[in-house]
Amino acid sequence: MTKTGPVAPAEAAGEHDALDHQPDNLHPALDPVIEDHKAHEPRKVDTVVFGVTAAIAVAFVLWGFLSTDTLSTASGAGLDWVVHNMGWLFSLVASGFVLFVIWLAASKYGRIPLGRDDEEPEFKTVSWIAMMFSAGMGIGLMFYGVSEPLSHFVTPPPGTGAAGNPEAVQNAMATTLFHWTLHPWAIYAVVGLAVAYGVFRKGRSLLISSAFAPLLGEKHTNGPAGRVIDMLAIFATLFGSAASLGLGALQIGSGFEIVAGIGKAGNMLLVAIIAVLTLCFILSAVSGVAKGIQWLSNVNMVLALALAVFVFVVGPTVFILNLVPTEIGSYFQNLAMMSARTDAAGGDAMKTWLSGWTIFYWAWWVSWTPFVGMFIARISRGRTIRQFVTGVLLVPSVVSLVWFAIFGGAGIDMQRGGTDLAGAGTSEGTLFAMLSHMPLSTVTSVVVMLLVAIFFVSGADAASIVMGTLSERGTLSPSRKTVIFWGAATGAVAAVMLLVGGEDALSGLQNITIVAALPFLIVMIGLAVALVKDLSNDPLIVRGAYAVAAVEQAVVAGVTEHGDDFTLTFEESAPGEGVGDLVATDPALERAGSATS
Template structure:
């Protein structure tokens, strides 16, 4: 079968593709309108957010749950034996390197930004029950597990599995349009509908990445305010964006096997040491007990949380809108980017091992992360002086979530050193997220070239920084949340079509008998067991002719 995955190799040809031109025009309109008419832009951002949440919020709840069901099906069904590549291929990256890149691209900035702020916010304003109580402590951690657990990684896993399957097993370009090949046909991957799907993927990726980068910038700014007293405002954010976007562009010149890989592995080690420090010197017993209890609560209430909505006004006002719906939209908006990057580094793994790695291991690590950092914050808020929430409060009564993580670190010895380390980790996560994003958008706009031209990556790196800057100027966290929801909804529709095409193709492969030899041996063994069962049943009936039910 001819390999169609080379894509466009030169910058000059790439910038002439419909996917690049269409994406650049839409991105340019967004940047120009958001910069010149910022107040009007901010107004319509808020209107859009309110309308989508009020009228389409339920679709994100159902969609995320459906994607989790599909991911579990891929993991436990016979389809899991199929490789994301040729039958005799080995994984392209070692397991430690693979996990490191999953986290750096998938959730690095978010874990640092929300690791303390989210549990403390849920404690002060829980979705159900009374605030600032022992029950609120458990509820806070339970919902933190929920928002950062199986659902988001299932969204990533579904998109990544589809991209890796159609690219590495079917020899198609690593494009979103390739995942719809059963419907579009190979000859129409770059036709109108194929280009439309890829453009939607680019814009969704830009919104998703800009949300993450914006959160990172806000938190780095919070660190500067705590350490040096520099106001954490728009001016500081723009300076940080310019500097770190420049570093990300430098990183992208070194390639995925050097820059992203080395930074990801090193940063995972730094984050792990920081986590160990807080566990050992913090309220260790409280953290361990909270992890155990919250894990049980997460499992016990899993289905209620998965389909939870506030139709009758039972819960805290706008709680689901500001948390669960925002998160699900954010993960979906990130899915083209993170899914493509995970697919890019997952060649050679079976669908089962891939899904286990993407779904279960990161979920467990995220739960440990929130238990340690969020647990330390909750201990201080509930049993200590409650200084973390006060540190997050602005003078006007609004909440600055970016300060929560640093406020928790101030509880420990050498707090200034710890804050500097956390800021460095955030910066690296920013660089790897931006760097990974430029690769993915570069692939989408160069017809699936897995090593897109450097000039193309630089252009998209600059645009990513511009998107983050415009959204921060338009309203900070609220604008970032809106960007995720705007980017997430259209891609969620594409995801459902993508799932249909993936399952159809996998089942066709099973029907055609083109499974790995290991799978064939399993089928033969099952047939032998069935035959043996029939023989034993016949012997029993011969021995007991009057007892047919035995």
């Protein structure tokens, strides 16, 4: 689920970003007047946001390289505290967001467009779905495609039975889908909706903090509180991106072991891989070959699809097809139980399992929300909230379902057939181990390494643009220096996170990601509250309230005076005697309404 999307996501937004130029006396029931301006208009660096986050990022990197042991100890202690004391919050919020976005789509708010009342979607549905598909692929699917279902099959989650039990396959696939379908994309949808609504409907700047205007007010949103929110968004993106890049380095290193026939890839090789790929990203940023990287990303999607088709055809095709309905049924059957897993139900065994799987995933997805949310917001202008939620939840979920059925199904089938993939090596080497038992193993292994490398470079590019946007007051075209700094910082943080894990590099990535994501999880709760407050005062909702009040009042008067023989008209009333008094609005709407009465 690591995101790559188009490398220059700013281009997907079209040529417009919005600023609010509506008159102060515009009635709240009317469509707001938004004056668009060029999205790529440069803006000055916010010295506070950039300066503080850059200083802390550099300090973290220095700490990691100069005193790896103390950082490892600190991250381990932080992980224990978060999982034990706040694990319940991750679980509740992740499942709560699923219910929240489904409620938004099904409620009266589902009709609200992410743009003007009469605005058509910026992209055709097919193109929109294709871009959503591209956002659902990445290093994460490559890394966990075989290893996660196989791991849950060989070592079932606590409370689901012993290894080899009759329901092991169903539970393994259901647990994998739980981590990769509705929950992550509901988390992304919250930020995506808040950003898209704020920019395209309300004319706010492209900052996470701007979505808090209904709660904090414009003054505080543009002040210290807003800056803190944007800094937390940068930190979340930095560590989430670094975790993804670390996974990519682990997998490329594992590929070198097999293709080049070298021994176990040590941390120095992994750091070298990160350094080379980060250098590739910096060169692409300096030379301005974003179009070329975007073309490579599209090629990557084709290669990923070709690899999936190859494994489907060469692998256990019938078993994979049978697995699709099985995993769907098992997922929905076990959804409530999986959502309720905490260490209260399973003690230390459950606590350890959750920190390596479910809570790590929720933290990882939360850390990716600034980037993914802003990306899906930019491509969704003109869509209604109902269309947005339906597309964002279903399209990537279907992609994940099919991907894990193919790769996880092939891995499980080999394991049951006597080929010990689970015991063949590390998680990052499981995919290569499976491919080694198929035709053209060298070719497919090289393709996997190429896929991960391109995901690495394009992912660093896209995430760095988002961090640059947050550092430069919401511009879609942050300066090259800022983008390069955040790209290099992401690579350096990824290297530190790998080193912190020691022999188990994956644990270093997971531990720090969980700790770093907690503050932004709190921000996201506030974001959901602010979004509901915004939507409740939307012109479409206010018009509906006026319409109900006016029609009800007119019908009562008409029936009372004329029985069945009456029709409805409208005319100006005396101040204080119109339908406005019947509509319950907040003070801001009442002031706006009185200003136009």
